[in-house]
Amino acid sequence: MSRPYNFSAGPAALPEEVLECAAAEMLDWHGSGMSVMEMSHRGKEFVSIYEAAEVDIRELLAVPKEFSILFMQGGGIAENAIVPLNLSRGEQADYVVTGNWSERSQKEARKYCQVNISASNSPDGHTTLPAPATWQLRDDARYVHVCTNETVHGVEIHELPDLKALGSQAPLVIDMSSHMASRSVDWSRVGLAYGGAQKNVGPAGVTLVFVRKDLLGHAMQHCPSAFDYKIVSDAESMYNTPPTYGIYIAGLTFQWLKKQGGIAAIEQRNIAKAKLLYDFIDNSDFYTSHVAKNCRSRMNIPFFLADDKLNDAFLAQAKARGLLQLKGYKSLGGMRASLYNAMPLAGVEALVSHMQEFEQKRA
Numbered sequence: 001m002s003r004p005y006n007f008s009a010g011p012a013a014l015p016e017e018v019l020e021c022a023a024a025e026m027l028d029w030h031g032s033g034m035s036v037m038e039m040s041h042r043g044k045e046f047v048s049i050y051e052a053a054e055v056d057i058r059e060l061l062a063v064p065k066e067f068s069i070l071f072m073q074g075g076g077i078a079e080n081a082i083v084p085l086n087l088s089r090g091e092q093a094d095y096v097v098t099g100n101w102s103e104r105s106q107k108e109a110r111k112y113c114q115v116n117i118s119a120s121n122s123p124d125g126h127t128t129l130p131a132p133a134t135w136q137l138r139d140d141a142r143y144v145h146v147c148t149n150e151t152v153h154g155v156e157i158h159e160l161p162d163l164k165a166l167g168s169q170a171p172l173v174i175d176m177s178s179h180m181a182s183r184s185v186d187w188s189r190v191g192l193a194y195g196g197a198q199k200n201v202g203p204a205g206v207t208l209v210f211v212r213k214d215l216l217g218h219a220m221q222h223c224p225s226a227f228d229y230k231i232v233s234d235a236e237s238m239y240n241t242p243p244t245y246g247i248y249i250a251g252l253t254f255q256w257l258k259k260q261g262g263i264a265a266i267e268q269r270n271i272a273k274a275k276l277l278y279d280f281i282d283n284s285d286f287y288t289s290h291v292a293k294n295c296r297s298r299m300n301i302p303f304f305l306a307d308d309k310l311n312d313a314f315l316a317q318a319k320a321r322g323l324l325q326l327k328g329y330k331s332l333g334g335m336r337a338s339l340y341n342a343m344p345l346a347g348v349e350a351l352v353s354h355m356q357e358f359e360q361k362r363a
């Protein structure tokens with residue numbers, strides 16, 4: 001029996017093979033007599049799961065050895081505080097606003113440092129990407145924060161800015177919660193990257209942080225120890241009990257990604273999936289996308305019906321054909337299709353067929 005296609009923005013669909021493997025290993029992981037949930041995080045069984053997950057994501061994303069990979073808790077929203085607590089020293093930080101999530105990041109950071117809004121697309125309703133050459137970057141900023149994929153508004157930064165070329169010496173901090181492991185990362189342009197797992201790599205409860213080691217050790221005095229990147233890095237993510245089961249599922253997802261051919265292969269699939277849906281929307285008068293073509297997200301695609309009185313019927317008929325969780329974000333309305341790594345091309349084809357038939361029935 002095949003499962004429905006789940007377009008949720010997060011927590012989101014995981015590869016079926018990952019869920020099947022976890023189900024098969026639920027009561028007894030590899031002959032240990034224990035579920036992964038029941039293991040000491042310091043025992044050799046869990047340490048082997050943790051180490052494999054770390055090695056695999058490092059290999060998949062080609063993370064240089066100058067970076068520590070931390071498995072933390074608190075999600076992207078906690079990172080909105082944890083980043084300034086660790087990097088700002090209470091001084092200046094630059095924020096680029098491109099949508100709902102970067103807006104929330106800059107607001108939270110104001111509790112801890114002096115926030116400068118370097119650029120904002122809010123006059124355009126968060127549908128464009130301010131060109132990096134126009135960003136107002138401060139000489140004394142401790143870091144520059146961007147959200148590289150805006151999950152709500154569907155704006156993606158396809159090429160990371162080269163801050164040095166823009167005259168800034170500050171490290172780039174990226175919130176990549178909703179496209180982590182969907183494409184390659186140019187680490188030469190990044191100081192720190194973070195993301196919650198529940199969009200593309202695992203269940204809610206695990207937050208991955210990739211931090212260049214020279215940025216460790218500058219946390220503000222009142223930063224909670226469990227959120228001090230240096231303490232977490234020195235303890236190899238075991239200063240406190242890490243989210244063990246979530247790390248295990250993320251590790252299975254990393255193994256699945258390797259079997260798919262790695263990030264380059266998955267990125268090509270993601271490009272093809274997004275193109276199929278955008279091309280259909282662009283060729284229709286019935287559906288529209290508001291996002292400028294140069295910054296459209298491959299992962300989260302908000303779209304709108306010509307008449308929003310038809311939204312409920314669209315969603316009900318989608319659900320009846322096994323197309324789940326297409327309702328748009330509450331403040332935007334309309335629809336949103338999230339096409340994360342686990343969404344097969346066939347799922348997008350099924351969505352496009354539904355959209356086509358729904359339109360034809362009304363025409």
Ligand SMILES: *Cc1c(COP(=O)(O)O)cnc(C)c1O
Pocket residue numbers: 010074075076077078101147149150151175176177178196199
């Ligand atoms: C989902 C999301 C967050 C928030 O994640 P939480 O796990 O709820 O803290 C932050 N940033 C982006 C880009 C997201 O997609």
